Amino acid sequence: MIPLPLVTPDDKRPANAGFAQVMLNNLTGQRSLHATRFFDAGDIICTFGAGSVQTEASYLTVQTDIDRHITLQPEFLQYINHSCGPNVFFNTTSFELEALKAIQPGDELMFFYPSTEWNMAQPFECYCGSSQCLQQIRGAAHLTDDELRPYKLTDFIRHQLQKRKQ
Ligand SMILES: [Zn+2]
16 A cells, blocks of 8 residues: 555645645644745735634634634635744735745745734644744734744734833
8 A cells, every 4th residue: 555645735625826735634634735836035925805704713814903803715825824934924904915935836835823813712832843933822912022023913913012012
């Protein structure tokens, strides 16, 4: 028997919009989104919108204001996982997904959850393996200004940090 590679394209979720592919980890069942083309730092990968708008956060939503959480459209963007060393950024002012660094075909797209999330509904222990891993991911409200300094943050999060200082 030929063993299945650990991470394979998700058959039920084919390549999307010509720039990304949902992959399935056959061991954990976890999905991830991988680039299928090259992006340079600063490139706009795609625009996104709100599938639905909710007042409470869930594991599927991205925060755009204190009581506004959107599900992502296109939906496959929900498979962009967290990393403390992100390569993409959800700009919730322009509604553009931005490349933070050069991304090669095959690279997993990852964003820093506290760059959009102030106080997360479902905090988790991070094992991203990044040298700058913060370990506990609970939202920007739980991080110091120093911890957040290396990251690009949404206008909403920056506004919250300004308010926190006062
Ligand atoms: Zn981490």
